[in-house]
Amino acid sequence: MLTLDRLGRRFPNGTEALHEASLRIEPGDFVALLGPSGCGKSTLLRLIAGLDRPDSGRVAWDGETAPAPGEIGFVFQDATLLPWADAADNVFLPLRLRGRSRRGAEADISAALARVGLERFAQARPRELSGGMRMRVSIARALVTRPRLLLMDEPFAALDEFTRFRLQDDLLALWREIACTVVFVTHSIYEACFLARRIVLMTPRPGRIAAEIGSQVAPGPEMRLAPAYIALVAEVTHAMQAALAHTPPA
Amino acid sequence: MTRLAPALFAALFLLLWEAAVRLSGVPAYLVPGPVAILGAFLTDPRLFLTSLLSTLGVTLAALAVSTALGVALAVLMQASRLARAAFQPWTVILQVTPIVAIAPLVVVWVGDPFASVVICATIIAFFPVFSNTAAGLAAAPAGLLDLFRLNGAGGWDTLRLLRLPAALPYFLAGLRISGGLALVGTVSAEIVAGSGGIASGLAYRILEAGYRLQVPRMFAALALLSATGLAINAALGALARALLRWRGEA
Numbered sequence A: 001m002l003t004l005d006r007l008g009r010r011f012p013n014g015t016e017a018l019h020e021a022s023l024r025i026e027p028g029d030f031v032a033l034l035g036p037s038g039c040g041k042s043t044l045l046r047l048i049a050g051l052d053r054p055d056s057g058r059v060a061w062d063g064e065t066a067p068a069p070g071e072i073g074f075v076f077q078d079a080t081l082l083p084w085a086d087a088a089d090n091v092f093l094p095l096r097l098r099g100r101s102r103r104g105a106e107a108d109i110s111a112a113l114a115r116v117g118l119e120r121f122a123q124a125r126p127r128e129l130s131g132g133m134r135m136r137v138s139i140a141r142a143l144v145t146r147p148r149l150l151l152m153d154e155p156f157a158a159l160d161e162f163t164r165f166r167l168q169d170d171l172l173a174l175w176r177e178i179a180c181t182v183v184f185v186t187h188s189i190y191e192a193c194f195l196a197r198r199i200v201l202m203t204p205r206p207g208r209i210a211a212e213i214g215s216q217v218a219p220g221p222e223m224r225l226a227p228a229y230i231a232l233v234a235e236v237t238h239a240m241q242a243a244l245a246h247t248p249p250a
Numbered sequence B: 001m002t003r004l005a006p007a008l009f010a011a012l013f014l015l016l017w018e019a020a021v022r023l024s025g026v027p028a029y030l031v032p033g034p035v036a037i038l039g040a041f042l043t044d045p046r047l048f049l050t051s052l053l054s055t056l057g058v059t060l061a062a063l064a065v066s067t068a069l070g071v072a073l074a075v076l077m078q079a080s081r082l083a084r085a086a087f088q089p090w091t092v093i094l095q096v097t098p099i100v101a102i103a104p105l106v107v108v109w110v111g112d113p114f115a116s117v118v119i120c121a122t123i124i125a126f127f128p129v130f131s132n133t134a135a136g137l138a139a140a141p142a143g144l145l146d147l148f149r150l151n152g153a154g155g156w157d158t159l160r161l162l163r164l165p166a167a168l169p170y171f172l173a174g175l176r177i178s179g180g181l182a183l184v185g186t187v188s189a190e191i192v193a194g195s196g197g198i199a200s201g202l203a204y205r206i207l208e209a210g211y212r213l214q215v216p217r218m219f220a221a222l223a224l225l226s227a228t229g230l231a232i233n234a235a236l237g238a239l240a241r242a243l244l245r246w247r248g249e250a
Helices: A041-049 A087-097 A102-115 A131-143 A161-178 A189-195 A221-225 A227-244 B005-024 B034-043 B045-079 B081-096 B099-110 B113-138 B142-150 B155-196 B202-211 B215-246
Strands: A002-010 A016-025 A030-034 A056-061 A072-075 A149-153 A181-186 A198-203 A208-214
Touching (some): A002 A041, A016 A041, A016 A056, A041 B142, A072 A131, A072 B142, A087 A131, A087 B142, A087 B155, A102 A131, A131 A149, A131 A161, A161 A189, A161 A221, A181 A189, A189 A227, A198 A227, B005 B034, B034 B045, B034 B215, B045 B081, B045 B113, B045 B202, B045 B215, B081 B113, B113 B155, B142 B155, B155 B202, B155 B215, B202 B215
Parallel strands (some): A016 A208, A030 A181, A030 A198, A072 A149, A149 A181
Antiparallel strands (some): A002 A016, A002 A056
């Protein structure tokens, strides 16, 4: 179990990005960190990944060893692909950094690309792919190491709604297939309610966790029009409004 | 039409120049027309072309040395904060020092005429390729740097697989500027060194013709220098386009 124990982070310019954020994440969970810009969602994700260090508190892996390099997959807001490498080489990158040979990794690369529906685009360079396809390559790259924990930082925010819906459906299917823990940052209430089993509401100035809401809605594409989903969106919206009522105006 | 525009404009310019010289009756030792310049060249083409080869040899040697030094120093300064602090002021000093002020000293200190002119031209050509490569090495996308860290990449892998490839477009832009400056540096050094230099380049031909008031010969050497500058610029531009196209970025 991943435990975040009263994490605090203050940037050098004095901004308190995160204030005593505590959270427990069970293995296999799908958690959405939801909140407006500047509430510390991405900072929290970077602290979990070990890309940044907290000024106070700690990240603990209770009952399990801390993840080794490659055991945390990270999907960024942009696809962040190597523009000079094709899709297969981009997916190969994490394996290459861990010393795997290209020939030995071929099956893993093909499987990762197939998982995101891009097996026919292995030789395509990023500039030859659409925004949605580039993000799929980025997800394949994050999954190719078979991570225990997948961290996603607003990965679909820059995509059009049709592509976003499609990728959300595919992400849910992938999550059920590979059964890894997912922490997904978003500022969309609809996206958080659609994807996550647990929605963590965050508020800004300073960034803190305001509430947690569990989802009982059966995940899947058919859920978008389900009354239970609409009700969950309403519940989260009310909770978010209540939480933001106590914060300074943006 | 756009492709032909430079040639058409050059032809029109030469035509007007010749007409102006003939109609005004200005003597050739003040302003020679294009026909007189061509005539001066044709009186001894072997001498001009030998001088051109000499200048070109120095220019290419200076470009090669400045490229090797510029890239090596940029990599060193990227890898070591201490090296960055130590060398940064010296690179600026090299950039702002007028070559005419130090060329006589270099000629005296170094002794060997070829080496002294190459050193002077290298000092002029060094900065663009160095500063552009340094900027490119520092401009690797933050998301990709995070990805490399997450996968346990060391400094060498990050340099080899990310920073150096990401710096290529910057390097090529700097190389193109340095190519022109290497020629400028060669000519400046040849002029300052005078008969103490290699005494065989195009700049020396200009000096020599100037002393004898053979103005058409001066212009002939100058025209060859301009053509050489254009050729270097075009060749480095073609190299940049070919490399970037090969990487799928152009």
